[in-house]
Amino acid sequence: MQVTADNAKKDKPTPTFSRTNPFPARILKNVNLNGEGSSKETRHIELSLEGSGLSYVPGDALGVVPENDPELVAALLVEMHWDEEAVVTINKQGETLPLKEALTSFFEITLLNKKILQQAAAFTENEELQKLVVVENAAQLKEYCYGRDLLDMLRDFGPWKATAQEIVSLLRKMPPRLYSIASSIAAHPNEVHLTIGAVRYSSNGxxxxGVCSIQCAERVQEGDTLPVFVQPNKHFHLPETGESDIIMVGPGTGIAPFRSFIEERAVNKASGKTWLFFGDQHAASDFLYQDELEKYLQDGILTKLDVAFSRDTAQKVYVQHKMLEHGKELFAWLEKGATFYVCGDKEHMAKDVHEALITVIEKEGEMARDAAEAYLKEMQSNGRYQRDVY
Known part of the structure; x- marks a missing residue:
């Protein structure tokens, strides 16, 4: 049988894109959501999934494989007098890359850990490092690693008697960064949207x-591509039926998955009620997606929208305060079977929201603290209390 060009095309398998084979998604839009005078920068990024075969559901995350800051890479090369063209082996399979490329796109260079410092101690006689890696000083070693990177280590503990190969062999492969997807594929076919807060801070002089957030904020433009894959999240999703009520608490970039929830419910004309608690610093500059949310409220897709802007009042008001303020209604929604979602900062916000939720159940349900905790545990085991925290 003669193979025509068309047949050949059909026989050629389409590549499956995944964590190990990310899809180069073209950037369609990259804008700052924060207004003038904000101390924050939050990027809204729209990516094309055309030709990828990738799909997702609200609640899933998008993995982005970032590149390191070229300025940081250049500083490492200068510090160590390394030749950027020198070829280094990057993995056990023996694959190689020029040093500059390996430091840019393959290795994690912004985080240190105990293992890196312990192994690095073999390549220097620096007494400070030798002292730091002894077992008794585990606490100091941990403290040193916090907020420092490879460049700090190389500057602090030289002179080094190690080749570039020996130093890069200490490093781990750059892990992808996972972001909650901020769009519904039903509302934006062949697209995926992200809401990314730019991370900038000073530490140790x-x-x-942030590796990925600043690449997105400063170094990629519309038309460029980012390597991406979809990471399903089985523990954070809309209820099976659109008739169920939902309560969403998502301050700052925690709004991301809830934008996807609301879009999905708008497209599917869900009849369940929808309540969003959103918070940030200033209403004038930090009300992310304000126009969209107010339109959803007007159209009845959002039933209730409660906002807390902590820096606009003498007394700081956060989302958990708004929950307590509306405790009676909140508990009534829970009693009718609403699912409660929270997304955002694990350390502070999610803990405070959890506490506020127990307080609401305790007070409005007129029950003892342990009974309120049991009520929430029951909700959790029934999938009616879901958290996407980081």
Whole structure:
């Protein structure tokens, strides 16, 4: 049988894109959501999934494989007098890359851990490092690693008697960064949207930048591509039926999955009620997706929208305060079977929201603290209390 060009095309398997084979998604839009005078920068990024075969459901995350800051890579090369063209082996399979490329796109260079310092101690006679890696000083070693990177280590503990190969062999492969998806594929076919807060801070005398967030904020433009894959999240999703009520608490970039929830319910004309608690610093500059949310409220897709802007009042008001303020109605929704969602900062916000939720159940349900905790545990085991915290 003669193979025509068309047949050949059909026989050629389409590549499956995944964590190990990310899809180069073209950036369609990259804008700052924060207004003038904000101390924050939050990027809204729209990516094309055309030709990827990738799909997702609200609640899933998008993995982005980032690249390191070229300025940080250049500083490492200068510090160690390394030749950027020198070829280094990057993994056990023996694959190689020029040093500059390996430091840019393959290795994690912004985080340190105990193992890296312990192994690095073999390549220097620096007494400070030798002292730091002894077992008794585990606490100091941990403290040193916090907020420092490879460049700090190389500057602090030289002179080094190690080749570039020996140093990069200490490093781990750059892990992808996972972001809650901020869109519904039903509302935006062939697209995926992200809401990313730019991370910038100073630590140990140097300015630091989040690897992926600052790549997105400063170094990629519309038309460029980002390597991505979909990471399903089985523990954070809309109820089976659109008739169920939902309560969503998502301050700051925690709004992301709830934008996807609301879009999905708008497209599917869900009849269940929808309540969003959103918070940030200033209403004038930090009300992310304000126009969209107010339109959803007007159209009845959002039943209730409660906002807390902590820096606009003498007394700081956060989302958990708004929950307590509306405790009676909140508990009534829970009693009718609403699912409660929270997304965002694990350390502070999610803990405070959890506490507020127990307080609401205790007070409005007129029950003892342990009974309120049991009520919430029951909700959790029934999938009616879901958290996407980081």
């Amino acid at each position: 140097r300015d630091r930048k």
